[in-house]
Amino acid sequence: GENVEQHPSTLSVQEGDSAVIKCTYSDSASNYFPWYKQELGKRPQLIIDIRSNVGEKKDQRIAVTLNKTAKHFSLHITETQPEDSAVYFCAATFTGGGNKLTFGTGTQLKVEL
Amino acid sequence: EAGVAQSPRYKIIEKRQSVAFWCNPISGHATLYWYQQILGQGPKLLIQFQNNGVVDDSQLPKDRFSAERLKGVDSTLKIQPAKLEDSAVYLCASRRWKQGAGANVLTFGAGSRLTVL
Numbered sequence: 001g002e003n004v005e006q007h008p009s010t011l012s013v014q015e016g017d018s019a020v021i022k023c024t025y026s027d028s029a030s031n032y033f034p035w036y037k038q039e040l041g042k043r044p045q046l047i048i049d050i051r052s053n054v055g056e057k058k059d060q061r062i063a064v065t066l067n068k069t070a071k072h073f074s075l076h077i078t079e080t081q082p083e084d085s086a087v088y089f090c091a092a093t094f095t096g097g098g099n100k101l102t103f104g105t106g107t108q109l110k111v112e113l
Numbered sequence: 114e115a116g117v118a119q120s121p122r123y124k125i126i127e128k129r130q131s132v133a134f135w136c137n138p139i140s141g142h143a144t145l146y147w148y149q150q151i152l153g154q155g156p157k158l159l160i161q162f163q164n165n166g167v168v169d170d171s172q173l174p175k176d177r178f179s180a181e182r183l184k185g186v187d188s189t190l191k192i193q194p195a196k197l198e199d200s201a202v203y204l205c206a207s208r209r210w211k212q213g214a215g216a217n218v219l220t221f222g223a224g225s226r227l228t229v230l
Contacts, residue, residue, distance in 0.1 A: 006155075032217050043204065043221040044156065089155050095217050098168045099144070099208065103155030 002027040004092050006104030013080050014112055021107045023090035024072040030092040033073050034101070035064060039086045047088075048075070080111045115139065117222035119205050125228045131193035134225040138186070138207030144168075146219065147180055147190050148204040156204055162188060195229045202226045 003026040013019050025033075034049035050057045050064045050073065057064050061080075066073040073092075077084055087108050091101040118137040126132050138145050143164050148156035159178065161168040164185035173180070177196070182188040192199055202224040208217065 004155075034218070036221075043223050045221070046218055049218070091155075093217075098161060098163075099217055099219075100146070100158050100161050100169055101156075101219060103157070105155050106153070 002030060002092055002094075002102040004090060004102050004104040006090050006107060008107060009105065010108045010110070012110045012112060015080060015082060017080055019075075019077045019080055019084070019109055019111075021075045021088055021090070021109070022072060023074070023092075023104050024070075025092040025102075026071070027092070027094065028068075028071065029094045029097070032093050032095045032099070033064070033066060034091050035075050036089045036091065036103075037086045038089065038106075044089060077109075080109075082111050082113060085109055085111045117205055117207050117220055119203075119222035119225050121225055122223065123226050123228075125230065126195055128197055128229050129194040131191065132195060132227060133189050133191045134203050134205075134227075136188045136190070136205030136222060138188070138205070139209075139220060142207035142209045142220075143185070144208040145182055145188050146206040146208075147188070148206060148221075150202045150204055150224070152201070159190070159203075192227075195227075197229050200227055200229045 006023045031052035036044035037047045038044040061078045063076040087106045090104040145162045147159045150156045159173045160170040160180045162182040180190045204224045205222040206219040
């Protein structure tokens with residue numbers, strides 16, 4: 001089955017700096033890669049996703065890049081703000097096989113003033 | 114649209130007792146998932162339903178966990194008997210079963226936090 005590794009486990013940045021979280025996946029058939037943000041005590045919420053036919057996707061301050069050859073994808077947050085502080089999870093799945101997401105272990109992002 | 118509803122939000126039980134969690138997915142969402150999230154870890158899939166049929170329950174500890182989705186709408190997840198290591202948040206998620214934009218997006222409920230003493 002799919003295995004997703006995520007790094008770093010914790011990340012502390014100064015407000016206004018950029019943050020990068022990286023994930024690698026094992027199943028070359030995976031073709032959909034969402035990122036979820038989970039604030040303390042709350043549900044995971046989708047912030048951005050990318051499909052395998054696209055190398056990069058951007059939504060305001062958030063971007064995701066995908067390298068299919070290397071089987072890794074990354075989340076980039078620019079101009080970080082205190083409200084970006086949360087746990088971020090990457091995930092991967094093959095949409096033709098039931099679409100069951102395999103999640104990474106999470107990155108605790110702290111944006112300091 | 115209304116979100117994924119779950120109850121109870123919190124439950125504390127003694128080990129060897131039983132507990133049941135309920136989930137009502139977004140209207141029209143054919144696919145329903147139960148995930149277990151242990152503190153400090155990512156969600157782990159327990160079971161996936163497509164309408165009222167099980168698609169994947171390979172990671173469900175079937176000696177103590179059971180789940181059903183009668184009539185293809187609401188779902189219940191039961192643990193009997195509970196162990197200390199079952200302490201976690203149980204997240205329900207749903208997804209519509211159609212092609213097109215957004216078809217792969219899972220929407221999560223707020224979760225049911227279980228503490229086993």
